[in-house]
Amino acid sequence: MAKPVLKWAGGKRQLLDELYARFPASFDRYHEPFFGGGAVFFDLEPAESTVNDTNPRLVNFYEQVRDRPEALIGRLREFRDPEAGPDPEMPFDAETRRGKAVEQYYYQQRARFNERAYGDGWPADDDDRLEEAALLLYLNRTCYNGLYRENGDGGFNVPIGRYADPDWVQADRVREAAAALAGTELRNGDFSYVLDAAEPGDLVYFDPPYEPMSPTADFAEYSAAGFDRADQERLLEVAVELDERGVRVVLSNSGVTYDRYDEAGFFVEREGATRAINSDASSRGEVDEIVATNVPEGERRGPDQRALDDY
Ligand SMILES: C[S@@+](CC[C@H](N)C(=O)[O-])C[C@H]1O[C@@H](n2cnc3c(N)ncnc32)[C@H](O)[C@@H]1O
Incomplete structure (x- = not known):
């Protein structure tokens, strides 16, 4: 199970x-x-x-879980605590796509996730698909109430959650889900x-x-x-x-x-x-x-x- x-x-x-x-x-x-x-x-x-x-982002997520569980877990392990400062190596370390100042890593990742939804030719390649899946799980496990919700423009707008020790890697669940999905036809x-x-x-x-x-x-x-x-x-x-x-x-x-x-x-x-x-x-x-x-x-x-x- x-x-x-x-x-x-x-x-x-x-x-x-x-x-x-x-x-x-x-x-x-x-x-x-x-x-x-x-x-x-x-x-x-x-x-x-x-x-x-x-939902195309959801189906992409399960494709990555099924086909590249270890790569997904590895990428998720690189993410930082949601309350940490933004990563200066990544986009939106200074302001979000709406021009708001970014103080926490969570909001930087949220802005990246939202920007990607509107990018031309998304998702461009396998790295992009993996990044997309990692971002979805990271936000799902660190956002307030842990629910996926889009506003009228299709943007993910849930604020940062309050968790003492959030686990956004979910290694066991990802591996078990990969085994369950093996051989399953995923459709969008x-x-x-x-x-x-x-x-x-x-x-x-x-x-x-x-x-x-x-x-x-x-x-x-x-x-x-x-x-x-x-x-x-x-x-x-x-x-x-x-x-x-x-x-x-x-x-x-x-x-x-x-x-x-x-x-x-x-x-x-x-x-x-x-x-x-x-x-x-x-x-x-x-x-x-x-x-x-x-x-x-x-x-x-x-x-x-x-x-x-x-x-
Ligand atoms: C009630 S939720 C399913 C919840 C799921 N049983 C669970 O345990 O989490 C309904 C899902 O239907 C999807 N959906 C909406 N319109 C759809 C359509 N026309 N065809 C297929 N899926 C659709 C939504 O994206 C959403 O993920």
């Missing part, structure tokens, strides 16, 4: 048992079209799989690729940005490109088509989508979970979410499987 390397909004570690209870007892290949932090994938370590996310596109990738007997786990419970709730903002109501409708159509073809489907979403999946013929149940999905403390709390599946009860893996696997 590997663990997620990145902290990611909507991470599913707390929902693993509820999800596994709906997984089929056996399946061929595994597909995860909304990968994010990949909590389910890393815990499951499926033998054959495809995973996908629209829309979730609908799975219509071509999945075959009868395969399992697809969908964890989309949740449909907001109210018009003001906007926790579906994982990256500058949102996931709107039309995308939610497309997702339902894809799930229905997979079902008709004999592909196993498990999906999590917010409670407002209950009727939609119920009417489409899925087995749907509500799960109450208290999870931090937003760095704003006022929006933390009880999240009404559903798990939908087309796996009939008698063919499910059942609640005990995971505990048994631990022995």
Whole structure:
């Protein structure tokens, strides 16, 4: 069992048992079209799989973890403490791309990360890809609340975190994740690729940005490109088509989508979970979410499987 390397909004570690209870007892290949932090994938370590996310920096990160874990760990070891002074050998040791004075190493790296997002021809070569991945993990593990968030311009704007002894190298997790990802096909596109990738007997786990419970709730903002109501409708159509073809489907979403999946013929149940999905403390709390599946009860893996696997 590997663990997620990145902290990611909507991470599913707390929902693993509820999800596994709906997984089929056996399946061929595994597909995860909304990968994010990949909590389910890393815990499951499926033998054959495809995973996908629209975020190009995220997919580049996992490519580097899979293909060059030791080089990534080596590069991360060279980073300095976030509260140290800026590195005079690197850009932005005097001012950020917005022209603000830089006093801490963290803000210099944040400015480098943001500058790279807009550079022409990014990423230019393998060194660039490695640097990009190292920066993403460094910022993810040293920023406030450890969450990836982009503002309207696509810039990463999270301030420095307060950690006594931050570990941004995560050597064990990187190595375990590399082993879990070996042989996995990584894709950077829309979730609908799975219509071509999945075959009868395969399992697809969908964890989309949740449909907001109210018009003001906007926790579906994982990256500058949102996931709107039309995308939610497309997702339902894809799930229905997979079902008709004999592909196993498990999906999590917010409670407002209950009727939609119920009417489409899925087995749907509500799960109450208290999870931090937003760095704003006022929006933390009880999240009404559903798990939908087309796996009939008698063919499910059942609640005990995971505990048994631990022995
Ligand atoms: C709820 S998160 C997944 C969380 C993940 N299960 C975990 O445990 O960390 C949703 C992910 O979907 C991605 N995404 C947004 N729109 C997408 C699309 N059209 N196709 C594929 N992925 C998309 C986002 O970048 C985000 O990483």
